[in-house]
Amino acid sequence: MAARPPVHHSGTDPGGGAHPEGGAADRSGVPPAIRTEQLTRRFPSGVALDALDLEVYPGEVLALLGPNGAGKTTTIRLLNGVLSPDGGTASVLGLDPAVDGHAVRQRTGVLTENAGLDDRLTARENLEAVARVRGMRPPAARRRVDELLDRFGMGDRADVAVQGASTGQRKRLALARALLHDPELLFLDEPTSGLDPAATRDVVELIGSLASEHGRTVVLCTHFLGEAGRLADRMAVLHRGRLRASGRPADLAAEMWQGVPARVELSAPADARVLGLIRRIDGVLLADPTPDGARVDTLHRDVLARVVRTLVEAGIEVYAATPTPYTLEDVYFAIEERLGFETPEESGGDREPAEVVS
Numbered sequence: 001m002a003a004r005p006p007v008h009h010s011g012t013d014p015g016g017g018a019h020p021e022g023g024a025a026d027r028s029g030v031p032p033a034i035r036t037e038q039l040t041r042r043f044p045s046g047v048a049l050d051a052l053d054l055e056v057y058p059g060e061v062l063a064l065l066g067p068n069g070a071g072k073t074t075t076i077r078l079l080n081g082v083l084s085p086d087g088g089t090a091s092v093l094g095l096d097p098a099v100d101g102h103a104v105r106q107r108t109g110v111l112t113e114n115a116g117l118d119d120r121l122t123a124r125e126n127l128e129a130v131a132r133v134r135g136m137r138p139p140a141a142r143r144r145v146d147e148l149l150d151r152f153g154m155g156d157r158a159d160v161a162v163q164g165a166s167t168g169q170r171k172r173l174a175l176a177r178a179l180l181h182d183p184e185l186l187f188l189d190e191p192t193s194g195l196d197p198a199a200t201r202d203v204v205e206l207i208g209s210l211a212s213e214h215g216r217t218v219v220l221c222t223h224f225l226g227e228a229g230r231l232a233d234r235m236a237v238l239h240r241g242r243l244r245a246s247g248r249p250a251d252l253a254a255e256m257w258q259g260v261p262a263r264v265e266l267s268a269p270a271d272a273r274v275l276g277l278i279r280r281i282d283g284v285l286l287a288d289p290t291p292d293g294a295r296v297d298t299l300h301r302d303v304l305a306r307v308v309r310t311l312v313e314a315g316i317e318v319y320a321a322t323p324t325p326y327t328l329e330d331v332y333f334a335i336e337e338r339l340g341f342e343t344p345e346e347s348g349g350d351r352e353p354a355e356v357v358s
């Protein structure tokens, strides 16, 4: 879906501050699968991650979003103990990845942007090599490898060297490798980039089922916002190493915009008379013409029913009235617009954009 331009209503406070985080994050008494406090990592080029405070709860899919260079991959590497922090702490499944990196990686699955497969080995050998490192017993490993190769449509390429495999085939193999030991926590960095539409759909469904049916926790880094919107319970937006927004898309949308937008389909664009009728209804925040009727924002969903009734009573034919709640994509683009997500070069150096929600 195309991003709707941000809607500004009087009375909203984009500076927000702490926001309610319902759903999976509301599980009182359940320790988070991931907790970071002031987690920081610098490189000679600058701060890649700046005092990150984040919690991810078991069974939750968190979309970790942000433009190129925002610090997403650095976060994943810190949480797996592949990188050491310069400051702050992280707890992953109750362990400190900076101290117990190996133990953390035994219980997590990581799909990195750069799949890191051994080109000289076949698909099966690549998976079996990882199974050995993970200490899986050979018969169980063989069964699991066969099952995953089949599940990812790689059965017919199982015994062919990975060299020459397409981007999509490599990605599927890397995903199979991340799932080999049935990890509790998955870090997926761009899991669908390079996949064709059918493979993308399969991978998105698989990620969804890992969380919803198998209770796995997933941290998903992606630039595909539709995919993030379909899968994520919560989103966290990084920009230049700093967490700029986090929460459920619906909660963040409620902080940014008042009301519920809806599409009201008529036989023609709403004219001045129709718009006048709609705007006079209590609870209508906005009514603008569209090519097939009107966009109407209402304070509550039930106001929309009143809009339909008023129009019908006035002899105007209404073909449909459909609430179109703000999506993760809408929220992301609104945050991006408010922060000005240009690259450091474009922004002329170190200018700090204003905080939106944190």
Ligand SMILES: Nc1ncnc2c1ncn2[C@@H]1O[C@H](COP(=O)(O)OP(=O)(O)OP(=O)(O)O)[C@@H](O)[C@H]1O
Pocket (backbone or CB within 6 Å): 043, 044, 045, 047, 048, 066, 067, 068, 069, 070, 071, 072, 073, 074, 075
């Ligand atoms: N090993 C490294 N050495 C030096 N700088 C690094 C290293 N890894 C990351 N950086 C820098 O840290 C910043 C954050 O990079 P990171 O890869 O975490 O971003 P990202 O959000 O994953 O970006 P992308 O969407 O492009 O994958 C960037 O400025 C990057 O150049």
